[in-house]
Amino acid sequence: MPASPDDPPALPPPERRIFVNRTLNLRSIRAVGFDMDYTLVHYRVEIWERHAYERARATLERRGWPVGDLAFDAEFVILGLIIDLELGNLVKASRFGYVTRAFHGTSLIDFEHQRELYSRTLVDLSEPRWVFLNTLFSLSEALLFAQCVDLLDRGLLQPGTSYSELYKVVRGAVDRTHAEGALKAEIAANPERFVVPDPELAPTLRDLRHAGKKLMLVTNSEWSYTRAMMSHVLDAALPSGTSWRQLFDLCVVSARKPDFFLGQSPAFEIVSDDGLLRPKTEPMRWEKAYVGGNARELERDLDLSAEEILYVGDHLYSDVHVSKDLLRWRTALIVRGLEREVAAVESFREKQMELSVAMAEKERLEHAQCALRIALLRAEATGAAPEENFHAKQSGLRARLAELDQRIAPLASEAGELANSRWGLMMRSGIDKSYLARQLERYADAYTSRVSNLLAYTPFVYLRAPRVSLPHDENPVGSE
Numbered sequence: 327m328p329a330s331p332d333d334p335p336a337l338p339p340p341e342r343r344i345f346v347n348r349t350l351n352l353r354s355i356r357a358v359g360f361d362m363d364y365t366l367v368h369y370r371v372e373i374w375e376r377h378a379y380e381r382a383r384a385t386l387e388r389r390g391w392p393v394g395d396l397a398f399d400a401e402f403v404i405l406g407l408i409i410d411l412e413l414g415n416l417v418k419a420s421r422f423g424y425v426t427r428a429f430h431g432t433s434l435i436d437f438e439h440q441r442e443l444y445s446r447t448l449v450d451l452s453e454p455r456w457v458f459l460n461t462l463f464s465l466s467e468a469l470l471f472a473q474c475v476d477l478l479d480r481g482l483l484q485p486g487t488s489y490s491e492l493y494k495v496v497r498g499a500v501d502r503t504h505a506e507g508a509l510k511a512e513i514a515a516n517p518e519r520f521v522v523p524d525p526e527l528a529p530t531l532r533d534l535r536h537a538g539k540k541l542m543l544v545t546n547s548e549w550s551y552t553r554a555m556m557s558h559v560l561d562a563a564l565p566s567g568t569s570w571r572q573l574f575d576l577c578v579v580s581a582r583k584p585d586f587f588l589g590q591s592p593a594f595e596i597v598s599d600d601g602l603l604r605p606k607t608e609p610m611r612w613e614k615a616y617v618g619g620n621a622r623e624l625e626r627d628l629d630l631s632a633e634e635i636l637y638v639g640d641h642l643y644s645d646v647h648v649s650k651d652l653l654r655w656r657t658a659l660i661v662r663g664l665e666r667e668v669a670a671v672e673s674f675r676e677k678q679m680e681l682s683v684a685m686a687e688k689e690r691l692e693h694a695q696c697a698l699r700i701a702l703l704r705a706e707a708t709g710a711a712p713e714e715n716f717h718a719k720q721s722g723l724r725a726r727l728a729e730l731d732q733r734i735a736p737l738a739s740e741a742g743e744l745a746n747s748r749w750g751l752m753m754r755s756g757i758d759k760s761y762l763a764r765q766l767e768r769y770a771d772a773y774t775s776r777v778s779n780l781l782a783y784t785p786f787v788y789l790r791a792p793r794v795s796l797p798h799d800e801n802p803v804g805s806e
């Protein structure tokens with residue numbers, strides 16, 4: 327059929343779509359702020375994290391820890407897991423905080439033992455016991471911690487060390503790696519090795535400018551690194567003679583998020599390309615670059631109201647939680663792993679249908695079994711004769727249920743291993759939403775795998791939240 331003039335261009339494939347928790351009309355957004363690392367600049371996680379891991383491991387080795395044989399494993403940890411500092415475990419929890427899968431060190435805890443450990447314990451991030459892995463930067467830290475838990479259990483580290491003390495040392499080693507700057511210097515010198523190119527990023531940002539939006543960069547990275555990375559990902563794709571600096575109306579580096587959203591830190595103006603600073607003596611202005619500062623000052627000085635600002639970042643806490651909670655900015659979370667997750671869900675779609683049909687049949691048969699059983703008890707209580715063929719019916723149902731379970735088990739276990747064989751999907755915990763999914767729906771108005779997914783939607787899109795389903799939307803048990 328020929329395309330009609332009002333047919334819109336095709337939307338991206340499912341894994342590149344924008345998903346919406348709260349309706350967001352992009353036309354009412356005046357300024358779009360972006361985080362840099364893992365938002366505008368996507369690193370090859372495997373290479374970056376392996377480097378961070380190796381450096382932190384070397385730090386521990388220098389302390390005399392027997393970590394020489396430990397090896398990096400990019401698949402061991404996924405975003406959204408939670409470290410249990412009390413027990414030395416890594417857990418995945420449902421949206422209510424129920425633990426649905428757990429590892430002690432690097433070993434899976436079997437279901438019975440897991441139930442013993444956690445049947446009375448809910449994950450609650452306000453307690454210091456739990457550490458939420460809410461950024462890709464925490465993957466190497468969690469792996470190294472799990473491996474060190476194994477060493478501690480085998481008596482190879484200082485006896486009497488608690489898991490919580492162990493975590494502090496591992497965390498310190500990883501933090502040092504990030505703070506030292508050696509890794510960043512290596513990346514800045516060799517960005518094409520570390521950065522995944524995205525040819526659609528520059529056109530996406532330019533479209534936002536064409537539509538009159540102000541673009542802001544608010545990053546925790548320092549000026550020299552920011553310059554090197556932004557220039558690497560954007561300059562070659564811009565018209566000659568222009569650079570990323572002309573694309574962004576405002577830059578804030580060394581922002582110290584989440585403090586940027588929480589506090590009153592003063593800003594310094596960057597007055598030269600090599601990063602010379604002077605104290606800010608007048609209000610923040612467009613076309614300037616700053617070090618530090620804070621979000622309230624930015625709103626006031628640039629005359630922006632909260633609902634006119636969209637902030638896009640990859641860190642669930644530092645980027646979207648605080649900006650949403652305290653300032654009510656509109657928020658979008660970048661979750662690169664969604665591409666793998668959505669593709670895995672898509673490829674399992676037919677089997678998921680099969681599983682759902684089998685589960686519905688199981689519920690129906692169980693209901694028949696319950697009805698038969700209560701009919702027998704009622705008859706016994708009144709001295710009446712049991713239902714005709716009671717035993718035949720009962721054993722028939724039992725056999726059908728056993729046969730059904732045999733079909734369900736492999737499908738259910740395959741569903742639990744989608745995208746990652748140890749942990750399954752990031753966003754689901756069994757049939758429920760995961761803890762990560764709950765945090766995400768609470769603080770991110772929208773989420774998507776990369777900034778450039780907006781290109782196909784245009785800067786004028788009205789992103790509407792879908793109607794959500796509730797348990798009572800489904801047919802009740804036993805209905806046709």
Ligand SMILES: [Mg+2]
Binds near residue numbers: 362641
């Ligand atoms: Mg980031």
